[in-house]
Amino acid sequence: MGTSNGRAVSAFTSLKTNGAICGWIGWLNGGKGQIPFSFRDWWSSWYLRHRIAALSEAEKWGPVTILGESPMLREALVALESAARNDLSILFEGETGTGKELFARSLHLLSQRRGAPFQAVNCAMLTDDSLALSELFGHRKGSFTGAMTNRQGLFRAAEGGTLFLDELQALSLKVQGMLLRAVEYGEIQPLGQDQPVRVNVRLVTATNRVSGKLIQMGLLREDLYFRLKGSRIMLPPLRERGSKDILHLAATFLQQRLSDADPWPELGAEAMEQLLQYKWPGNVRELRSVMHNLADQGKTTDSKIVSLGQLRRLLELSSQQDNEPEILAQTNGGIPExxxxxxxxxxxxxxxxxxxxxxxxxxxxxxxxxxxxxxxxxxxxxxxxxxxxxxxxxxxxxxxxxxxxxxxxxxxxx
Structure with a gap:
């Protein structure tokens, strides 16, 4: 998908049904197909035959690429490109691990603000109002116990650029009210300072649930929601993106972890079925963790064939890794608090x-x-x-x- 300045968010391509891809599609449709399934063949067939365009921002963030061809992802990407042409506030809605920050960075890079800073924070980590206000709006030295120096805050750090607030609903309603003033009037009030400060920032926010439900639950101010949703973009969960997106992302994550000389894992029929039928509650982030672990495991074993039992153990491990930090963080803030x-x-x-x-x-x-x-x-x-x-x-x-x-x-x- 091209843009007016020659950049692109993602290559929207159709996979040609030949070689390993044809074999896999045949298996998917009940035919004999090629089993075990080769991720190396899949990667070669896709990557070498199609040019993948990437966005990059100097060397600070490295390449920023959104991969996939499912209709739901395409719809989100079309909306992203459209939103990049204006300067309205943007609200992303999507489950944990669907790539909300990646979309926010891509939006910044496509926009006219791309030469200015991009700042991001997960609001679930701002565990009390004082911390949230200081982090967002800054403070003056001596404004509270422990304020040993001046702090400019994220709004001023993002001056002229983009500020991304993930897990917006984790902020208290009081802090959300102060955020509303910043959006409406373009000014913030640092702690300990009498005069407000003018700011020029594009605010991009995200929630991990449908905003209407969060409003009903009393976790999101309705007036703030209406100010922030200049454009509302829904990000699809991985389980709804289809088998091709799962396979290409899986092969991409393996390629990131393996050298040309390393053996690539192959999946038997039962393991392949498990990979595609798994619900992926952690979405793309969880898939990346599983495939990286699979790659590391393959370096220490002689067998390239991944059994159903091996894959299930990796899925259980990824589930534990995803859930334990989440429960700990949420005990100190976020929706549970x-x-x-x-x-x-x-x-x-x-x-x-x-x-x-x-x-x-x-x-x-x-x-x-x-x-x-x-x-x-x-x-x-x-x-x-x-x-x-x-x-x-x-x-x-x-x-x-x-x-x-x-x-x-x-x-x-x-």
């Missing part, structure tokens, strides 16, 4: 704040576990959670049954 505050400070009960969104799959199991863990750290016991979560004594049994039935007890629960 916002839900916890709804119950403790706003009077919302557990059934409405936690059970309802969990049953409609708006909350992940790890997020509910983080809420429970946060509560146990405060209340000391499950019975203590009743008062904390605005439940009556008679609801204890149903509360515990709900946790047990859905495997929601945190690992350190009492």
């Amino acid at each position: 916002e839900i916890f505050q709804q119950m403790v400070n706003e009077g919302c009960n557990f059934w409405k704040a936690v059970k309802a969104p969990f049953m409609t799959r708006e909350l992940k199991r790890s997020e509910v576990q983080a809420v429970i863990s946060r509560g146990l750290a405060t209340a000391g016991s499950y019975k203590g959670l009743l008062e904390l979560f605005n439940l009556g004594a008679s609801e204890y049994k149903s509360f515990m049954n709900f946790l047990q039935k859905n495997d929601l007890h945190p690992a350190d629960g009492q």
